[in-house]
Amino acid sequence: MILLNPGPVNVSERVRKALTFPDMCHREPECAELIQNIRQKLLKAFVPGAESEYTAIILTGSGTAAVEAAVLSCLPVGKRVLTVNNGVYGQRISDIVASQRLGVPEIKLEWDEVPDPEKIRTALKHHPEVQTLALVHHETTVGLINPVNEIAQIVDDMGRVCVVDSVSGLGGEALQVAGSHMYVVAGTAGKCIQGFPGVSFVLIRRGFIERVSKYPKRSMYLNLPRYFEAQEQGTVPFTPAIQVYAAFNEALSELLEEGVKNRIKRYATSAAFLRDQLAALGVKTLLPAERQSNSLTSFFLPDGRTYQELHDGLKERGYVIYAGQGLLSNKIFRVANMGNLTQADFEGFVSAFKEII
Numbered sequence: 001m002i003l004l005n006p007g008p009v010n011v012s013e014r015v016r017k018a019l020t021f022p023d024m025c026h027r028e029p030e031c032a033e034l035i036q037n038i039r040q041k042l043l044k045a046f047v048p049g050a051e052s053e054y055t056a057i058i059l060t061g062s063g064t065a066a067v068e069a070a071v072l073s074c075l076p077v078g079k080r081v082l083t084v085n086n087g088v089y090g091q092r093i094s095d096i097v098a099s100q101r102l103g104v105p106e107i108k109l110e111w112d113e114v115p116d117p118e119k120i121r122t123a124l125k126h127h128p129e130v131q132t133l134a135l136v137h138h139e140t141t142v143g144l145i146n147p148v149n150e151i152a153q154i155v156d157d158m159g160r161v162c163v164v165d166s167v168s169g170l171g172g173e174a175l176q177v178a179g180s181h182m183y184v185v186a187g188t189a190g191k192c193i194q195g196f197p198g199v200s201f202v203l204i205r206r207g208f209i210e211r212v213s214k215y216p217k218r219s220m221y222l223n224l225p226r227y228f229e230a231q232e233q234g235t236v237p238f239t240p241a242i243q244v245y246a247a248f249n250e251a252l253s254e255l256l257e258e259g260v261k262n263r264i265k266r267y268a269t270s271a272a273f274l275r276d277q278l279a280a281l282g283v284k285t286l287l288p289a290e291r292q293s294n295s296l297t298s299f300f301l302p303d304g305r306t307y308q309e310l311h312d313g314l315k316e317r318g319y320v321i322y323a324g325q326g327l328l329s330n331k332i333f334r335v336a337n338m339g340n341l342t343q344a345d346f347e348g349f350v351s352a353f354k355e356i357i
Contacts (some may be wrong), residue, residue, distance in 0.1 A: 001320060003320050006140045009339030011194055012194070019246065024242060026236055036231075041249070055203075055232075057069075058199065058200075058240070063187070067093060070204075071096050074212050075131060080103060084115050086111060086113055088326070112287055115146060120133065124160060132161045138167075143334065144291055145291060149176050162182050164185045183204065187203070188200040194254065195252075197244075212224060267338065274346060284300045286298035296335070301332060310357075314352055
């Protein structure tokens with residue numbers, strides 16, 4: 001089955017075979033070596049040239065686990081979080097913040113609207129109690145890219161901390177983590193890195209994690225200093241999903257061999273092909289080109305077709321697409337091109353799409 005949903009994704013046979021990693025005890029040095037390999041590869045991939053300034057913290061859990069750990073761990077007593085909400089995953093951050101009553105009124109935008117960096121600057125000036133600005137990099141609700149590099153620079157210039165959810169961004173979208181002085185970036189294995197779901201991570205500035213260790217521990221399991229201290233000592237605080245970690249390690253090796261820039265280029269080329277082919281069939285995109293991501297496109301449903309009809313017809317032919325959400329659920333469908341997919345896979349999808357419509 002060809003998965004054209006935004007994670008889980010199709011993986012290579014090489015990554016799949018890594019799941020047969022030998023059984024081992026998580027307290028043995030072999031497991032510590034595996035985790036250290038993953039941490040080093042993450043830094044090499046996403047903060048090249050600045051590896052000494054950052055550390056990578058690995059968690060067993062979905063991308064949301066990494067986001068929640070980042071948001072709840074990185075706030076001192078008496079400070080607050082300002083969230084940018086322009087999609088389902090921005091809303092999820094708002095919900096995480098609200099669960100602990102740690103926020104100020106969010107910056108709420110339409111799902112096809114990008115935040116204005118200067119308005120964020122103004123909001124931070126009006127809220128001196130805010131230390132953390134939290135936002136999503138690639139909002140897969142509609143396939144929108146937020147200007148996180150520019151926003152992170154503003155946040156840093158104002159002496160605040162930018163927490164970025166790049167769960168659906170890292171590996172598929174350009175992100176200047178060190179160059180924009182991002183303090184905290186959350187990611188996951190099972191999207192553009194082309195691993196399996198079940199392991200996530202947080203990239204965090206080394207000087208900042210030392211401060212964070214003194215902050216309130218708002219979660220027992222999702223506390224970043226707990227993981228950092230253990231992983232620095234070659235151990236783990238809780239039992240990890242070892243085989244999934246092994247597959248993630250292999251997926252990171254594939255990413256480094258391909259090159260992050262080359263993967264981004266491959267995704268952009270595939271997205272352009274899909275958009276051009278469907279445009280030729282009269283199918284329109286929801287977003288203008290300048291706001292679209294490299295790895296997911298929201299299309300309006302063809303006239304007279306329901307999502308369920310389109311989905312079921314494609315699935316019968318071996319392709320899985322994704323529904324719209326909320327008010328868009330009966331207006332759009334989403335096609336992701338992340339994962340270990342080939343040009344032949346996309347050509348086959350277009351052929352199947354033509355047959356149905």
